[in-house]
Amino acid sequence: MRVDPNFVSNLAGSLNQTQATLQQLTAQLSSGVRVTSLSQDPLASGQNVLLLNQIQQDDTFTQSSSMVKGQLQVADSALGSVVGQLTQAIALATSANNGTMNSSNLKSIANQISGILDEVQSLANTSYQGQYIFAGGQTSSAPFSTSTGTSPAVTSYNGDENINYLEMPNGEKIQLNLPGDQIFSGSGANNVFAALNNLVADYSSGTINTTQAVSDTQALSTALNFVSQQRVSLDNSITHLTAASDAATNEQTQLTAAQTNLMQADVAHLSTQLALAESQQTALESVIAQLGSASNSLFSKL
Amino acid sequence: MGTISSAFSIMSQALQADQAALNVVANNVANASTPGYTEETPNWQENQPIVINGVSYGTGATESGATSIRDHVLLERLNQQQQLASASGSRLAALNTVQALFTPDSGSTSSQAGDIGSGITSFFSSFSSIEANPTNSSLRQQVLSSATTLAGDLSNAAASLNSQRSALDQDAAGVTSQVNALTSSIAALNQQIQSTSPGADAGTLEDQRQQDLSQLSKLIGINQISTENNGLSITTTSGQLLVSEGSNFQLATGMVGGVSHFFVGTLDVTSQLASGGGQLGGYLTARDEDIPSVLNSLDQLAYSISTQVNTLNNAGTDMAGDNGNAGNIFSAPAQVAGAALSISVVMTDPNHIAAAGLGQGTGDNSNATAMASLAKQLIVNGQSPSNYYSKFVTTLGSTVSGVETENTAQTASVTQLQTQNDSLSAVNLNNEASSLTTLERTYQAASQVFAMLNTIMASVLNMGEQTTVS
Numbered sequence: 001m002r003v004d005p006n007f008v009s010n011l012a013g014s015l016n017q018t019q020a021t022l023q024q025l026t027a028q029l030s031s032g033v034r035v036t037s038l039s040q041d042p043l044a045s046g047q048n049v050l051l052l053n054q055i056q057q058d059d060t061f062t063q064s065s066s067m068v069k070g071q072l073q074v075a076d077s078a079l080g081s082v083v084g085q086l087t088q089a090i091a092l093a094t095s096a097n098n099g100t101m102n103s104s105n106l107k108s109i110a111n112q113i114s115g116i117l118d119e120v121q122s123l124a125n126t127s128y129q130g131q132y133i134f135a136g137g138q139t140s141s142a143p144f145s146t147s148t149g150t151s152p153a154v155t156s157y158n159g160d161e162n163i164n165y166l167e168m169p170n171g172e173k174i175q176l177n178l179p180g181d182q183i184f185s186g187s188g189a190n191n192v193f194a195a196l197n198n199l200v201a202d203y204s205s206g207t208i209n210t211t212q213a214v215s216d217t218q219a220l221s222t223a224l225n226f227v228s229q230q231r232v233s234l235d236n237s238i239t240h241l242t243a244a245s246d247a248a249t250n251e252q253t254q255l256t257a258a259q260t261n262l263m264q265a266d267v268a269h270l271s272t273q274l275a276l277a278e279s280q281q282t283a284l285e286s287v288i289a290q291l292g293s294a295s296n297s298l299f300s301k302l
Numbered sequence: 303m304g305t306i307s308s309a310f311s312i313m314s315q316a317l318q319a320d321q322a323a324l325n326v327v328a329n330n331v332a333n334a335s336t337p338g339y340t341e342e343t344p345n346w347q348e349n350q351p352i353v354i355n356g357v358s359y360g361t362g363a364t365e366s367g368a369t370s371i372r373d374h375v376l377l378e379r380l381n382q383q384q385q386l387a388s389a390s391g392s393r394l395a396a397l398n399t400v401q402a403l404f405t406p407d408s409g410s411t412s413s414q415a416g417d418i419g420s421g422i423t424s425f426f427s428s429f430s431s432i433e434a435n436p437t438n439s440s441l442r443q444q445v446l447s448s449a450t451t452l453a454g455d456l457s458n459a460a461a462s463l464n465s466q467r468s469a470l471d472q473d474a475a476g477v478t479s480q481v482n483a484l485t486s487s488i489a490a491l492n493q494q495i496q497s498t499s500p501g502a503d504a505g506t507l508e509d510q511r512q513q514d515l516s517q518l519s520k521l522i523g524i525n526q527i528s529t530e531n532n533g534l535s536i537t538t539t540s541g542q543l544l545v546s547e548g549s550n551f552q553l554a555t556g557m558v559g560g561v562s563h564f565f566v567g568t569l570d571v572t573s574q575l576a577s578g579g580g581q582l583g584g585y586l587t588a589r590d591e592d593i594p595s596v597l598n599s600l601d602q603l604a605y606s607i608s609t610q611v612n613t614l615n616n617a618g619t620d621m622a623g624d625n626g627n628a629g630n631i632f633s634a635p636a637q638v639a640g641a642a643l644s645i646s647v648v649m650t651d652p653n654h655i656a657a658a659g660l661g662q663g664t665g666d667n668s669n670a671t672a673m674a675s676l677a678k679q680l681i682v683n684g685q686s687p688s689n690y691y692s693k694f695v696t697t698l699g700s701t702v703s704g705v706e707t708e709n710t711a712q713t714a715s716v717t718q719l720q721t722q723n724d725s726l727s728a729v730n731l732n733n734e735a736s737s738l739t740t741l742e743r744t745y746q747a748a749s750q751v752f753a754m755l756n757t758i759m760a761s762v763l764n765m766g767e768q769t770t771v772s
Contacts, residue, residue, distance in 0.1 A: 004725040010717060038401045039706055042699025045406045049419040049692040052407055060427040064434040131437055131665055137658060139437065139665025164667045166433050167674065298735035
């Protein structure tokens with residue numbers, strides 16, 4: 001039986017291999033990352049891309065929704081103030097309609113209602129971070145303006161009907177705004193500004209046409225209910241947004257845990273492997289030292 | 303008739319034969335570390351006996367040279383495995399460099415800059431951010447910055463791949479001069495061997511020829527064909543003749559389409575060489591298959607993302623008054639090939655990002671929503687951008703992992719065959735020591751017999767005489 005006289009040099013090749021294993025394990029342990037190159041775990045690398053993608057989408061949505069929530073809350077509180085103003089206007093008109101007021105009182109009421117109209121218009125022209133929130137898509141200019149050329153005056157809407165939606169990571173959409181004319185310039189008796197302007201016109205001359213005034217007051221009341229109804233859809237958006245944002249944060253936490261599990265090194269496992277590799281290397285080195293020593297051929301005995 | 307003088311001549315021949323055999327042993331020991339040296343054994347031959355009157359008388363033995371102990375089949379097998387191992391080795395080295403460009407993002411805050419997957423996600427997320435606030439200038443600027451990052455990642459990766467490709471090109475071209483030197487050396491050895499020992503193993507010359515063959519196998523995939531009179535023909539794995547009898551055919555390089563191609567005579571053998579084995583095979587496979595495939599994937603990504611985003615941006619309204627021709631965000635690629643290398647951001651003014659729909663006011667966000675949704679649409683070869691990149695990463699990792707496994711197995715096979723060959727042909731000092739001892743004793747015995755014959759001769763000479771000759 002013949003043996004390979006060069007087997008000791010082959011052992012050196014094995015030593016290189018154990019060295020390489022040691023280096024790899026040390027690198028993994030020090031960086032804390034299990035998958036340092038694609039070939040170590042191709043499936044995990046691919047999955048990692050998708051997980052990180054989803055995590056970042058959730059994160060972006062959470063940030064956007066907190067920004068948007070501010071805007072929605074501003075819109076909601078503006079409408080709340082509008083409801084307050086309109087309630088006051090209705091109270092004034094009602095008191096004017098009971099027939100006990102004289103001319104100067106009526107004119108005074110007309111002025112107060114005119115003041116309320118200015119206030120409501122100003123609320124309808126609310127802006128958030130420089131953009132008019134009740135203007136539909138034309139957010140760079142104030143949507144409502146009143147021209148006093150005629151009596152009753154006419155308040156016109158210069159915005160458009162555009163509604164913006166925020167898309168959630170799962171594809172659902174949350175409404176972000178209401179066009180101003182849908183709230184304040186609704187058709188028929190839902191038109192807040194028309195009602196206010198009519199009332200101002202009714203009382204400003206000092207004399208009152210009771211039937212007309214009562215009908216206009218009724219219209220204002222209807223319009224106020226309409227505004228409250230529109231406000232509900234904004235409140236719904238806020239609720240929806242909060243729930244969606246919480247869900248996104250939860251999902252982000254779970255996915256981050258999954259991604260960490262996938263990619264991070266298991267320290268206990270690595271330490272064990274490292275210890276084994278080190279002892280293997282030491283053993284190999286002493287074998288080589290022993291076998292490679294000078295006197296191991298027959299010549300030394302001759 | 304056996305005579306004392308014939309016994310003398312037999313013994314002196316024996317002493318010479320032992321001397322020659324000792325020379326062979328000494329030669330073996332001296333060449334114990336010479337690479338490619340094959341152990342030689344002395345050839346002992348019995349001399350033809352003489353027959354006189356029906357009685358045969360022996361005439362001793364001679365030592366007629368040394369024979370190298372070699373197994374041609376084993377050597378050929380070793381060379382074949384060496385070709386495979388070299389091919390997968392050089393391909394693996396190239397692939398490791400390629401995959402280093404796409405190291406997985408660890409997800410920590412100090413994650414690798416230049417990760418394309420994160421670049422894609424950040425870019426489309428920047429449009430999602432605009433949905434909430436379409437006119438915000440810092441959010442719009444963020445769109446352009448993340449576009450620049452993505453374009454930079456893609457074009458840097460493509461540039462690295464291109465430069466690696468030309469490095470491989472140079473490596474491959476450099477192999478040809480070594481190949482040509484070896485084939486001409488083998489051709490010269492063929493001539494010598496065929497003229498000096500056409501019928502038997504050529505000893506040291508054959509050692510050199512095998513050594514050249516072994517070196518050649520590391521470089522290029524070859525087939526060996528033994529011809530008459532101890533000759534050797536060598537062809538490439540696909541059959542192109544490189545060495546025949548005493549002449550060799552040069553491997554030449556020339557540039558075709560920006561890369562080096564290889565010619566034997568006028569025949570372009572590049573694609574056959576790529577699948578043939580050896581270092582050259584590995585380099586060419588990496589250069590002509592692996593790297594172009596990766597580049598193509600990156601090109602698809604770059605082309606799809608830039609054309610889709612540009613199209614959408616030109617289908618909306620921006621903040622600078624453009625309604626339907628707000629301009630391109632990315633440079634428009636003419637075709638898929640080369641799109642990754644040339645992608646860049648051409649838009650400088652964030653006001654030209656068309657977040658609003660066509661004909662809408664600037665507060666509208668419908669076009670921004672559409673651009674953000676591109677991240678989920680199947681715009682890159684039937685997949686969404688992130689899915690496409692994820693599959694690309696997995697495919698590349700699997701390829702490299704497969705080549706790694708191949709290479710480990712083939713290298714182990716080479717080691718095993720090398721061990722087998724060494725146990726047969728390498729100088730074993732223990733064997734030489736025991737041969738030495740045996741020959742020494744034989745020599746002593748022969749010289750002792752010689753001395754006895756001398757004494758007998760003296761007795762013969764002294765027969766019938768009173769005086770003694772000693």
